Amino acid sequence: MSPVHKLSQIGSLTGNKIDYPSMLAGYGDFGALQRIRYGALSSAGIDITNVPATYQDLFLVLQLRSTAAVTTTSSILYFNGDASATNYSRTTLQGDGSSASSSRDVNYSQLYFADGTPGANSTANIFSVVTINILNYANTSTFKAVLMRTAADLNGSGITNLVAGLWRSTSAINRLSAGAVSGSYATGSTFALYGVKASAA
Amino acid sequence: MTMIHIATITQAMGGGLKTFSNIPQNFAHLQIRMNNRDLYATTPSYTYMRFNGDMGNTANNHNVRGDGASVTASANQINANYVITVPQPANNALANVYGATIIDILDYSSTTKFKTARAISGYDLNGSGFVGLYSGMWRDTSAITSIGIGSAYQEDATFFRVDLYGIGISEQTGA
Numbered sequence: 001m002s003p004v005h006k007l008s009q010i011g012s013l014t015g016n017k018i019d020y021p022s023m024l025a026g027y028g029d030f031g032a033l034q035r036i037r038y039g040a041l042s043s044a045g046i047d048i049t050n051v052p053a054t055y056q057d058l059f060l061v062l063q064l065r066s067t068a069a070v071t072t073t074s075s076i077l078y079f080n081g082d083a084s085a086t087n088y089s090r091t092t093l094q095g096d097g098s099s100a101s102s103s104r105d106v107n108y109s110q111l112y113f114a115d116g117t118p119g120a121n122s123t124a125n126i127f128s129v130v131t132i133n134i135l136n137y138a139n140t141s142t143f144k145a146v147l148m149r150t151a152a153d154l155n156g157s158g159i160t161n162l163v164a165g166l167w168r169s170t171s172a173i174n175r176l177s178a179g180a181v182s183g184s185y186a187t188g189s190t191f192a193l194y195g196v197k198a199s200a201a
Numbered sequence: 202m203t204m205i206h207i208a209t210i211t212q213a214m215g216g217g218l219k220t221f222s223n224i225p226q227n228f229a230h231l232q233i234r235m236n237n238r239d240l241y242a243t244t245p246s247y248t249y250m251r252f253n254g255d256m257g258n259t260a261n262n263h264n265v266r267g268d269g270a271s272v273t274a275s276a277n278q279i280n281a282n283y284v285i286t287v288p289q290p291a292n293n294a295l296a297n298v299y300g301a302t303i304i305d306i307l308d309y310s311s312t313t314k315f316k317t318a319r320a321i322s323g324y325d326l327n328g329s330g331f332v333g334l335y336s337g338m339w340r341d342t343s344a345i346t347s348i349g350i351g352s353a354y355q356e357d358a359t360f361f362r363v364d365l366y367g368i369g370i371s372e373q374t375g376a
Contacts, residue, residue: 093267102267164323
């Protein structure tokens with residue numbers, strides 16, 4: 001059933017105060033949060049093309065596990081096919097169960113994320129959970145800021161982290177690509193890409 | 202669950218603290234999504250948030266953040282007059298970089314609870330930057346009807362933008 005929204009005057013414009021738009025029908029899914037693409041991850045990862053420029057932000061949710069014969073691994077993310085120039089960097093905040101740390105990547109060719117994703121040598125059935133927010137992704141005057149949150153607990157080890165990433169390009173993001181650093185994504189890995197709208201139109 | 206865009210603040214609205222006012226009370230929670238950068242050359246700069254125009258030192262806040270080399274935890278544990286403060290790039294930072302911040306305010310319309318907000322926030326400048334977890338409490342049981350946000354040095358960069366969303370728990374009514 002489509003959501004029903006009330007039409008009502010709920011604000012006014014005076015000085016620096018805001019006039020709220022009527023909450024019109026026309027949203028789908030979860031209102032301003034709308035699914036663009038979702039499903040099971042292929043072993044190679046994702047390569048989402050033709051991302052519409054009609055949202056304010058992008059929100060990517062993933063569950064990840066690698067087939068590589070390692071305990072943990074990371075993933076890489078890049079935009080618009082840019083995977084060779086050194087246009088990516090990140091600042092991280094991470095806890096590993098005994099200490100907190102912060103690190104930095106500078107001038108990378110891809111954006112690393114989902115550190116601590118379990119591999120084949122980790123306990124079965126465990127997947128890392130990752131959320132990635134890309135604000136103002138379609139703006140053609142700003143570099144692209146990315147907030148990435150990872151949870152990967154392995155019952156005796158694991159990490160939780162928050163990462164601020166940067167793609168030094170003013171191009172609107174129209175393509176997202178991601179894959180495992182080691183091995184391939186295991187069966188059960190999933191993804192969902194949402195757009196966050198800033199209006200009902 | 203329903204997420205509804207309520208309103209937007211932009212740099213075009215001028216300097217100083219800008220206010221989302223007359224916030225509708227029919228949502229369960231609020232979310233703020235922000236791209237922030239200061240117009241002044243002071244590193245780091247900060248963006249502040251307060252509720253209902255309250256400047257009466259009725260807030261507390263904590264944070265843990267990393268700067269790429271070390272982790273720090275700090276707090277205004279008593280009598281702060283801002284609920285959340287997050288760092289943002291200043292005007293002398295790498296050009297075209299804006300910070301990213303997401304703030305959640307749960308049960309904002311309750312009249313029996315103090316209000317807690319949490320935020321994830323960060324920016325990277327390809328050689329410097331911050332990323333952190335932030336929380337704040339407003340020691341007031343009043344429903345939140347307005348939220349003030351702005352840069353510490355009173356001027357926001359060109360693409361400074363704050364979007365306010367209501368989070369409903371009923372698909373049919375948005376309530």
